[in-house]
Amino acid sequence: xxDDKGEVPDEPYTIPFGEANLVxxxxxxxxxxxxxxxxxANEAAEQLADQGIQCTVLDPRTTSPLDxxxxxxxxxxxxxxxxVDEASPRCNVGTDISALVAExxxxxxxxxxxxxxxxxxxxxxxxxxxxxxxPSVERIRDTAKSLVEGK
Numbered sequence: 001x002x003d004d005k006g007e008v009p010d011e012p013y014t015i016p017f018g019e020a021n022l023v024x025x026x027x028x029x030x031x032x033x034x035x036x037x038x039x040x041a042n043e044a045a046e047q048l049a050d051q052g053i054q055c056t057v058l059d060p061r062t063t064s065p066l067d068x069x070x071x072x073x074x075x076x077x078x079x080x081x082x083x084v085d086e087a088s089p090r091c092n093v094g095t096d097i098s099a100l101v102a103e104x105x106x107x108x109x110x111x112x113x114x115x116x117x118x119x120x121x122x123x124x125x126x127x128x129x130x131x132x133x134x135p136s137v138e139r140i141r142d143t144a145k146s147l148v149e150g151k
Contacts, residue, residue, distance in 0.1 A: 004036075004039065015061055015062075016061075017062050017065060018062055018065035018066070018067055019061065019062075019067055019070075020058050020059060020060045020061060020067035020070040020071065021058070021059040021061055022056070022057075022058060022070070023038060023041075023042055023057040023058065023059050024042060024045050024055060024056060024057040025054075025056050026045065026049075026053075026054030026055040026056045026078070027054050027056075027077065027078060028048075028053050028054045028055060028078060028080065028148050029053065029055050029056070029078050029080040029081070029082060029144045029147055029148050030055070030056045030058060030071075030074040030075050030077075030078045030080060030081050030082070031044070031045060031055050031056065031057050031058070031081075031082045031083075031084060031140065031144060032058045032059075032060065032071055032074075032081065032082075032083045032084070032094075032097055033057060033058070033059060033083075033084040033085075033140075034059075034060065034063070034084065034085050034086070034087075034093055034094070035086060036086060037084040037085065037086055037135060037140075038057065038059045040084070040135065040136065040137050040140055041055075041057050041084050041140055042057050043137045044137045044138075044140035044141035044144060045057050045144075047137070047141050048141055048144060048145060051145070053144065053145060053148050055144060056074050056077075056078060058070060058071060058074055060093075060097075063093050063096075066096075066097070066100075068100060068104070071097060071100065071101065072100075072101065072104055072105045075101050075105045075108055075109070076105055076108040079108055079109060079110035079111075080109070080110055080111055080144075080147050080148060081098070081101055081109070081113045081114070082113075082114045082115075082116060082140065082143050082144045082147060083095075083097050083098055083113070083114070083115045083116070084115075084116045084117070084135055084140055085115065085116075085117045085135075086117070086118065086134060086135060087117065087118075088117070088118060088120065089115065089117040089118065089119070089120050090120060092117065094115045094117055095115065098113045098115055101113060111147050111150060112147075114143050114144075114146075114147055116135045116139050116140050116143050117135060118133045118134060118135065119133065121133070
């Protein structure tokens with residue numbers, strides 16, 4: 001997020017622990033994104049909106065405590081879940097969120113839970129390889145779209 005620019009409040013503020021931020025609301029698919037991936041997920045949701053697919057983008061903000069109720073309520077409403085995590089695909093928060101939904105809201109799912117994460121490989125140091133490693137707007141968009149279309 002080093003290159004991200006945005007508004008910073010002049011006044012002191014706090015971010016509540018354990019309270020997710022609803023970035024965008026839609027009825028077709030829930031995208032839970034972590035950290036830097038929130039911005040990319042929101043961009044993907046904007047592109048999907050142009051195609052008639054409405055996404056909820058949810059930023060947990062904290063992972064412990066995790067706002068389980070916000071995630072479960074959204075998945076129960078949309079019936080679909082895409083989790084976007086920049087961490088390795090094994091033992092990351094994205095897989096933890098997937099397990100949570102599978103355990104507590106399986107009956108609400110209209111399709112499989114999808115996780116968009118880097119491949120299970122060492123982290124590359126080359127910018128040319130890093131582009132293929134880190135989740136992209138296109139991968140997020142295509143994953144959500146295929147889930148809504150039942151592919």
